[in-house]
Amino acid sequence: MSDPELFRQAFRRHATTVALLTYRNDDGAPVGMTATSMCSLSADPPSLLACINRETRAHPEILGKGAFGVDLLAISQRSIAYQCGTPGRDKLIRPAWLARDAPADGSPRLAQSLAHLECTIDGSYDAYSHTIIVGLIRSVWLNPVEAPPLLYHGGVCGQRVPAAGRVERFHWEIGGE
Secondary structure, eight states, X not given: OOOHHHHHHHHTTSOEEOEEEEEEOTTSOEEEEEESOEEEEEEXXXXXXXXXXXXXXXXXXXXXXXXXXXXXXXXXXXXXXXXXXXTXXXXXXXXXXXXXXXXXXXXXXXXXXXXXXXXXXXXXXXXXXXXXEEEEEEEEEEOSSOOOBOEEETTEXXXXXOHHHHHHHHHHHTTOO
């Protein structure tokens, strides 16, 4: 395959929950990086994979810290995903987004996320333009409030629309009945 745009278009058809990798920068400020290339690896030991482009500011910071958090985002956190996922933008996590009851010695945890996974880096492997990070999950926080996940699909962040809703929206958009 030689067409990177065709590759991107194919994977835009893969729906996934948007995750925010969280860490503290050298000044101790909470920072986030939106990631859609993250998945579970094993339940024994609890672990995950996260892929980070080596050209991002987050790459050397996360690898240098040896630890990071993963927040699975709810639909209400779309603005956070865009803030932390737009190239060249400030990636600082706003104080209003943070959980007040999160441990001070861990990675930043978002107040409204669906879950937060506290990870240490067990290994990393360079693959083409990215580094694959193996994170050992040291603790898990689950939000007791159920909320719909923020999904990445078709190049945008949103939520799953049931088939009936898609048909209704399609007819409305083309002026049908």
